[in-house]
Amino acid sequence: MEVSMEEPDFDVLLSSGGDRGIDLVQAVRSVTGLSAWRSKQLLESAPTTVVDQTRFEAATEAVRRLTAAGARAELQCRWCERVMSPDDCPLDTGRCSSPFMSPDGCPASRPRC
DSSP: OOOOOOOOOEEEEEEEOOSOHHHHHHHHHHHHOOOHHHHHHHHHTOSEEEEEEEOHHHHHHHHHHHHHTTOEEEEEETTTOOEEOTTSSSSOSSOOOOTTSOTTTSGGGSOOO
């Protein structure tokens, strides 16, 4: 019988909003579901967390959308608190320091290239 281990949640961190106005607002709206007004407020409050406690794949997709629109965004593991860019491959060459997962079990440590 195979035992599956729960994987950590990830946050999407917005470091800076950039200068592409409406493109950034639309990107924030697409990853958060917020209104245009609230998305603009979120961009203006950078650095901030844009998406909280989501699965790895959703977090990397959100970071890619925000980055494509001109924002500076990263993801953070909720278990070991590593902050990384999804453009790195593997995301982080270090091992997950979470007490809940094997060092190589974190999806951020797995090769994806």
